[in-house]
Structures are given as C-alpha cells and as structure tokens.
Amino acid sequence: MSGGNAIRGTRVGAGPMGEAERGETAPRRRVPFWCAQGHETQVSFASDAEVPELWDCPRCGLPAGQDQAAPPPAPRTEPYKTHLAYVRERRSDADGDALLEEALAKLRARRGA
Structure with missing residues (x-):
C-alpha cells in the first residue's frame, strides 16, 4: 500500500448522486x-x-x-457634482457676494481693522 491511504481517490460527499437520493428536480x-x-x-x-x-x-x-428587438436602454449616469456645484444650485451669485461681504465684515471687526 503506497502512502498508507486506504480511501484513495474519494472525498467527503463523493459518490453516485442521482434523483433517488436528491429527489426529483x-x-x-x-x-x-x-x-x-x-x-x-x-x-x-x-x-x-x-x-x-x-x-x-x-x-x-x-x-x-425579454424583447430582443427593443432591449431596455442603459441607465443615464449623472456626472459627479462638487460641493460648489450644489451651492450654486441653491444660491445666486448676488447671494454669494452678500454672504462673502458679511463674513469679511465680521473678520475685519474681530481684527480691529
């Protein structure tokens, strides 16, 4: 006996598996x-x-x-939007300028300029 393995060539679960053992499909x-x-x-x-x-x-x-002649269209992918793009959707340039001026005024007041 070579290698001392008596159950050579088999593995767990190996063997004839037919419909008799698994049931009908x-x-x-x-x-x-x-x-x-x-x-x-x-x-x-x-x-x-x-x-x-x-x-x-x-x-x-x-x-x-399921219709070969008219398959569904590919989904439309939206490009990546930056934070600035979302802010520009919500605010106009005039609103942005007003907010900037307000922030600069507070900064100047803190510095005493």
Whole structure:
C-alpha cells in the first residue's frame, strides 16, 4: 500500500448522486434576456415562478429585457457634482457676494481693522 491511504481517490460527499437520493428536480423553463449591447442571457426559472421584467446582464452589467428587438436602454449616469456645484444650485451669485461681504465684515471687526 503506497502512502498508507486506504480511501484513495474519494472525498467527503463523493459518490453516485442521482434523483433517488436528491429527489426529483422541479420543472423549469429557460427565459432569454437581451441587453442593449446585444448579449443574450438564458436564465432558468421554476415553471410556476414569476419571471422578472428586467435582469442584469452578467457580461456588461446593463439591464436586460425579454424583447430582443427593443432591449431596455442603459441607465443615464449623472456626472459627479462638487460641493460648489450644489451651492450654486441653491444660491445666486448676488447671494454669494452678500454672504462673502458679511463674513469679511465680521473678520475685519474681530481684527480691529
């Protein structure tokens, strides 16, 4: 006996696994989904399960739909906004000038100028 291993070539859980041991598989149906890039994804669902309207494409991450001729459009991504951009949305230039003058007046008063 080489190596002293009597159970050679097996592992935990190995062995014939058939329907007799696992039970019968549920009836399934394959549903195709297409993304805007033209990738097709076949997803298996139980025959009585509700099929979602959209599915994420595993290749590109875009949303995929069941209509190959009209796949869902890619989501619109907003560019990153800085803090200053958000402030400018809330306040006009005149408001900004007034706030700056007020802050400078307080600073000058503290310094005694």
